[in-house]
Amino acid sequence: MFCCREDPKGVAKTTGEPSWREGFPRGVTRCGRPPAGAESFLSTAGSPSAACSSAAKTGLARSLSSARPALIVHGGAGPVPENERELRQAAVERARDAGWAEIGSGALAAALAAVRLMEDEPLLNAGIGACLNADGVVELDAGVMEGAELRAGGVAGLKDVRHPIDLALEVMRDGRHVLLAGDGASRFAREHGVEMADPSIFITDRKRQELLHGADTVGAVARDSDGHLAVAVSTGGINGKLPGRIGDSPIPGAGIYADDLFGAVCGTGKGEAFIRLGLARLMVVELQHGMSAAVVARGAVALLGKALKASGGVIVIGREGAPEAAFNTAAMPFAVAI
Numbered sequence: 574m575f576c577c578r579e580d581p582k583g584v585a586k587t588t589g590e591p592s593w594r595e596g597f598p599r600g601v602t603r604c605g606r607p608p609a610g611a612e613s614f615l616s617t618a619g620s621p622s623a624a625c626s627s628a629a630k631t632g633l634a635r636s637l638s639s640a641r642p643a644l645i646v647h648g649g650a651g652p653v654p655e656n657e658r659e660l661r662q663a664a665v666e667r668a669r670d671a672g673w674a675e676i677g678s679g680a681l682a683a684a685l686a687a688v689r690l691m692e693d694e695p696l697l698n699a700g701i702g703a704c705l706n707a708d709g710v711v712e713l714d715a716g717v718m719e720g721a722e723l724r725a726g727g728v729a730g731l732k733d734v735r736h737p738i739d740l741a742l743e744v745m746r747d748g749r750h751v752l753l754a755g756d757g758a759s760r761f762a763r764e765h766g767v768e769m770a771d772p773s774i775f776i777t778d779r780k781r782q783e784l785l786h787g788a789d790t791v792g793a794v795a796r797d798s799d800g801h802l803a804v805a806v807s808t809g810g811i812n813g814k815l816p817g818r819i820g821d822s823p824i825p826g827a828g829i830y831a832d833d834l835f836g837a838v839c840g841t842g843k844g845e846a847f848i849r850l851g852l853a854r855l856m857v858v859e860l861q862h863g864m865s866a867a868v869v870a871r872g873a874v875a876l877l878g879k880a881l882k883a884s885g886g887v888i889v890i891g892r893e894g895a896p897e898a899a900f901n902t903a904a905m906p907f908a909v910a911i
């Protein structure tokens with residue numbers, strides 16, 4: 574995608590270089606005035622309740638009558654010690670299989686099943702085996718979003734919840750709030766019968782977990798046969814983080830986003846960069862504007878690197894077509910089913 578960029582004097586020029594940041598491919602550019610009659614995507618996309626009229630207008634529907642199911646699962650884009658590469662890939666493939674076994678129950682069930690399994694894999698940075706914060710403690714974040722009603726739930730800074738993804742789901746189902754953190758989140762978990770755990774169970778090999786470099790996250794994006802989309806994510810965040818730090822993963826629009834009209838995405842990498850760019854939402858806007866999942870995935874990681882010198886990876890599923898992944902790190906184990 575090519576677009577124009579403003580120079581310091583405000584004169585638009587074509588850079589000739591893919592410019593995802595300024596990308597508004599349907600003729601709306603950030604340079605000068607939009608073409609006459611151009612409509613903001615805000616007015617055409619609308620809210621879930623407006624989805625029917627908006628769908629009628631745009632020819633889109635929030636769920637397709639039939640769609641090709643698809644699932645993509647990733648195990649993080651952080652540095653992987655050579656001796657762990659195959660093991661991590663195998664863990665991600667097991668998660669893909671667990672998720673795919675649930676696809677008949679819907680996209681949400683599939684994404685949740687995949688992430689739940691990865692929370693139990695000690696080699697992945699989520700749940701058991703997650704990285705340690707600056708106090709040597711595991712603090713976990715997780716998030717979930719479904720594209721039919723744009724419902725979302727995120728939890729952060731958990732020390733004693735056995736499966737953070739279960740709690741994110743409860744927050745989403747409860748519906749009063751989108752994000753819960755720390756002690757309040759734990760109290761909510763107990764009140765809703767979510768399984769609790771002694772914080773020590775998350776540390777299986779303190780030396781290894783202390784030395785985990787960079788960052789990682791596990792995530793899954795799914796599309797079911799009704800055309801519904803969902804994303805689930807879980808993470809220990811980044812190694813040595815300040816106690817209380819919250820990453821992008823539980824935040825809709827930053828680390829995750831799902832909208833049945835356009836697609837669903839999940840990120841991994843420097844959470845602060847995803848938050849500052851609003852990257853997950855930006856990616857879905859690009860899908861909305863007709864860009865393919867592959868172009869959006871590549872554009873997102875290019876933007877991470879160019880705009881904020883950050884590293885990471887993304888997985889994407891559009892309303893149609895195959896899942897896509899991209900990363901600007903040495904590796905990101907991922908597995909696909911379609």
Ligand code: ASP
Nearest residue numbers: 788789790820841842844
């Ligand atoms: N994005 C996660 C965070 O910053 C970590 C990662 O995915 O690598 O919390």
